[in-house]
Amino acid sequence: MRNPRSRGQERAVDEHVELIPGVPDDVAVDCLARVPHGSHREMRRVCRGWRSAASAPAFESARAEAGANEDLVFLLQFGNPAAGEGPKDGDAPANSPAYGVAVYNVTTGEWSRERAPPVPMFAQCAAVGSRLAVMGGWDPQTFEPVADVHVLDAATGVWHRGAPMRSARSFFACAAAGGKIYVAGGHDKHKNALKTAEAYDAVADAWDPLPDMSEERDECDGMATVAGDRFLAVSGYRTARQGGFERDAEWFDPATRAWRRLDRVRAPPSAAHVVVRGRVWCIEGAAVMEWLGEHHGWREVGPFPPGLKAGTARAVCVGGGERVVVTGAIDDADGNGSGGRHAVWVFDVKTKNWTVVRPPPEFAGFAFSIASVRV
Secondary structure, eight states: OOOOHHHHHHHHHTTOSSBBBBHHHHHHHHHTTTSOOOGGGHHTTTTHHHHHHHHSSSHHHHHHHTTTOEEEEEEEEEGGGTOOOOOTTTTTTTTTTTTTEEEETTTOOOEEOOSOOOOOBBOOOEEEEEEEEOOOOOTTOOBBBBBEEEEETTTTTTEOOOOOOSSSSSSOOOEHHHHHHHHOOBOOTTTOOOOOOOETTTTTTTTEEOOOOSSOBBBBBEETTTTTTTTEOOBBBBBGGTTTTOOOOEEEEEETTEEESSSSSOSSTEEEEETTTEEEEEOOOSSEEEEEEETTTEEEEEEEOOOOOTTTEEEEEETTTTEEEEEEBBOOOOOOOOOOOOOEEEETTTTTTTEOOOOOGGGSSOOEEEEEEEE
């Protein structure tokens, strides 16, 4: 007599339905992997088999092997007044602009609006794998910092509420490093600069409190560096020096769980920082610069984005270091009427050339935070 487990296994085999009739499943998965990411929500609704195949870890590998990966840039963005965007249905005070999640597909050039839960003003984002975390910011009613976290699985398009940060904060440094998302600094509801830090494990949905930095750092930049496993908090200012940006930084080493201070890291206060293949870059008023270390300073690696207004940039690396995407205001110095409009600049790291992308009007608002995901 056969045991129940064997009968169950036979039923599972009998009930198997081919993903595409007459086509071996491995070939079918290769076909599904080539479906553009913009159609994945619809693809998952076709049948259970397709939804299961698209949710399997092997699906990501299949897309990579097929050369079908797409680079998505998420922008936490204010509505563009020129496009008639603003608060809807009393969800925010009359003087508060709409704030939501825009998506720029760098691979296809398409723009879309993510159907996200309400996003606090000045919330920030960072990504690990296919997960995008939207964190902190201001409550649009009270204008006080919040500890809220919302997580999007960009592969499935599903949002869920994550475990809140241990401290409500806004205008903080955040970045993914070593598979975790780090936050540090910023300020509390009394506008006191913070030196506390914590790390988020998006898989476990849990926060790990970290040792304090040596200094308070409000409005600091965050990034991953040194092979991508260490978190760097750049510049910021102390409570007593409102707006007096420092030129130093601190990086956290997860192996020793300690911070190390670095002097003379920050470029001009208006610079946007990004890490490209383990190196800290900044986009400032004259060029793209690379930091060579405490004792070597900066060197130029490329021209400044043409037409970008200095001091307005946010930057993120995409494609494993192949390109840098910058968003910022269009310089209206020539009086061409582009005031209030923002654009995207894409830098090819190999050729050192910039491509200017003019988004549709509804996506031409100011982006406060930016992150990228490859799907």
